[in-house]
Amino acid sequence: MRLKAWMWPLATIAVALAALAVSLLVIDRWGEAAIARQQAAIAAAARDYFVAFAREEGVAPLIATLDRRERVGAPDGFRYALLDADGRLLAGADVVGSLNAPDAGWRTVAEPASSPRRFWRVLAQPLDGGLTLVVAEALSARDALRGAILQGSAIALTLTAVGAAIAGAGLHALMLSRTRGIARTAERIAGGDLSARAPERPGGDVFDDLAGSVNAMLTRIEELMTGMRTVTDSLAHDLRSPLTRLKGALARAAADETAPDDRAAAIDQAHREVDGALATLSALLDIARAESGLSRDMLQRVDAARLALEMGELFAPVLEDAGQGLRIDVPATPVIACLHETLLRQALGNLLHNAAIHAGPGARVVLSVEETEAGEVRIVVADTGPGVPADQLGRVQERFVRLEAARTRPGSGLGLALVAACAKLHCGRLVLEDNSPGLRAVLEAPLRG
The missing domain is CATH 3.30.565.10 (Histidine kinase-like ATPase, C-terminal domain)
Structure with missing residues (x-):
């Protein structure tokens, strides 16, 4: 897959949105579970309190206490009631008395004739004399708390995601700018300008370190290319004369009119010229092996x-x-x-x-x-x-x-x-x-x- 310039910001936004969605889902699930545990603990504590109150003070004081609490009201979403053996309300909230409470334990029930429908989480605790203590939590209050937490988390995470997206876009623009500078240098090198160098600031960031390494490599490449041209030109120049003399000596040796002594001298000269050319090539080979580290x-x-x-x-x-x-x-x-x-x-x-x-x-x-x-x-x-x-x-x-x-x-x-x-x-x-x-x-x- 070819990486386009616009793909990085798009990927950053997509990752930020996905992270936001997953984070909100986790917060919602964990928050709901934490609220449920907390509310269940409050209901159980209230039940234990009223049970102990009934045993120590009696039923009549309990009735008075529940009625007084109903008149005062409570902002925590909990309502309390005391029912007789036939399920009739003796004290507390009328709405609790109308709920289909269990004989004992927990049950989630809907409030009769409510529009929109309201649900309650009900805890029933049997008492002596056939009485039943009912602790009811309005789930609408729990949902409001859950919604407030989710809304606050959503705002915080959205701001974080937006900030991350902006930072990612800025970082992408910076990376694109710096890499394009190196790319332009590579294009100039490919075009034959061996003197081109990547922009570099002393004591800069990692891109400057990269540019420094690239420039060092380019300097070495330029040195090698220059040396290669020099070697090629010099080799051609230095071998032309001995090869020319070698050709002349061989021509003299091959000529029919050449005297035997002159022919032998020409052959000796040809040998010397060949030995000199071979010595030059051997020296170049030794230098190349040494400089490349092959030895x-x-x-x-x-x-x-x-x-x-x-x-x-x-x-x-x-x-x-x-x-x-x-x-x-x-x-x-x-x-x-x-x-x-x-x-x-x-x-x-x-x-x-x-x-x-x-x-x-x-x-x-x-x-x-x-x-x-x-x-x-x-x-x-x-x-x-x-x-x-x-x-x-x-x-x-x-x-x-x-x-x-x-x-x-x-x-x-x-x-x-x-x-x-x-x-x-x-x-x-x-x-x-x-x-x-x-x-x-x-x-x-x-x-x-």
């Missing part, structure tokens, strides 16, 4: 100090060939953390490889591992090379970003992007800082994943 099931307890020491020893010859010095500063005791060992080795290798390429001859490279009081492990690669401009520290972590515009050096611009994805997989972060001089890259991750 999280491979996290295990690893000694970060031992891992850094092994990677430092592995890259020491590479840095030495680049004319650089390496110092490894790791704790003597194990630094155990929940890590993706393979991806972390690749990320640390990227940082050391970047230092070897960009720090320049004569630079000093320091690889260190720190365990912080906040329960984090910090793996640091710092060099004394030319560093990265301060306004580019955030940008170089993006995919395919290379500060060398001419791109004369080999590389795809995915090294730091992979390190950042590795940090994200470990619920940590990659921090690039000025080493004064040089670059200081800090990979932070919690000790417990």
Whole structure:
């Protein structure tokens, strides 16, 4: 069933009316039962009183008392009478004497020759000497009391229902207004405007909390879409040249006039171009798996100090060939953390490889591992090379970003992007800082994943 905008107020009114009807029915039934119990208790108390009065004072004083009470009258709807053995009235109300009272106990009877007909609830109590004490309650008085209670309850419940309906209609209007704002944002997003955001007030209500969550989701979607476009454009740009060179090399190798040595060189070049393209695609796949969390099931307890020491020893010859010095500063005791060992080795290798390429001859490279009081492990690669401009520290972590515009050096611009994805997989972060001089890259991750 499709929920229309007008269905909420209509449902609110219907529920309010149903609740009003049920409430009045319950009040009527319970009220009637309570009144009946109360009136029966009053009648029984009056009977017991007059029975005791007759035993203690005698019949004559009882007759006088009943006649006096009849003359004075009572507003409670009860009338009293004393009948002889033949059913003739000795004292009290004439109307009670005319009723068809039972010999004993309760009976509901109609008053003779009454228009409209009046009903009485009669209690008969036999006395000594064949006398009968009759206590009669006019049910019209009970009905009046019941009607007054029902009327008052109806007014109170009607006001409550009207108030609830008004509040429901107001709440519906508010909900409709707020949800339409979110719906309009969704329509703009569907129309291609990824910058659209739901209206949000700081410190607002639950709709503002919902809008904040939606906006955070939209921001993330925009980042992913922008990143996807960037990756697509950059991938197309970066693969066009190697594929073009690959095509040219294969064409030279296939030409009949190509000398054997030139053909072998062309085939080697084709292999290198294919290896470079595969390396780029592999790096993109590793980044995607890390950012999506698909590699999280491979996290295990690893000694970060031992891992850094092994990677430092592995890259020491590479840095030495680049004319650089390496110092490894790791704790003597194990630094155990929940890590993706393979991806972390690749990320640390990227940082050391970047230092070897960009720090320049004569630079000093320091690889260190720190365990912080906040329960984090910090793996640091710092060099004394030319560093990265301060306004580019955030940008170089993006995919395919290379500060060398001419791109004369080999590389795809995915090294730091992979390190950042590795940090994200470990619920940590990659921090690039000025080493004064040089670059200081800090990979932070919690000790417990």
